[in-house]
Amino acid sequence: MRLKQRIVVGAVSVLAFSGLPVFVAGAQADPSCTVSVSGSTSGKSYTVNFTKNPCGRKVRAYVGCIYTDTFYRSTKYGKTISGTGTSKATCDSRDVIEKRGHQVYVPGQGWTTYPH
């Protein structure tokens, strides 16, 4: 069921956002709280647009960064928001983005990570 929902919402969002990567995060405890997002990369930053957040959960973007000279890794987070809107996470200027995605805070479970 979740998969079907993901495809449907994703297809709609693809049209709306003209090719940008689109994802849907299912909030595991309550399907009615599913968060819908789209994301885009620009330079060292990754911006997540939270288009649906029916339960008003805390959400944020994240990037996994790597300093390629020494393979030092770090994780950066965008601002936390509780509704719809954007969150932008940025790597250090010397790093490159290795991973990206968003996180949803589910009460009782903590932050759940959704790689894009």
Place this chain on the structure above:
Amino acid sequence: MRIRPLSAVAALTIAAAGTLLAGTPASAASKTCAVDQGSVYDVCFDADGDKFIVNDLRKDGMRAVVKWKAMDGSGRVGQCADTDGAFNAAKVCDYDFKEGPQNYVLFTGFIQDGPRGAAQFISYTYTGYISAK
């Protein structure tokens, strides 16, 4: 556990260009250790548990680091750093590399000031086999 000091040095780029030589690592059973910067840090790879062990041996305010690349088909890279000062417990980083008779890790030790400082006292690049040979 047989030790081979380096055949694929090019895969790691940390060492100063043109200065790499084949190190003669110390080893005991499953462990391969860098020996050429032994007064500055200890860096070892232990195939028993796929662990890197880093011990800072100089009170200079810098961190001791091992940078590694897994030659197991995964393309994984990483580092393990001893950042809590010298002459205390070594930092141990556990990994799970893919077993295989030809699989190995390349690793190089160094020290640096902060996570992005320039690497200094760069060791040779060593080869540690992931599986006992």
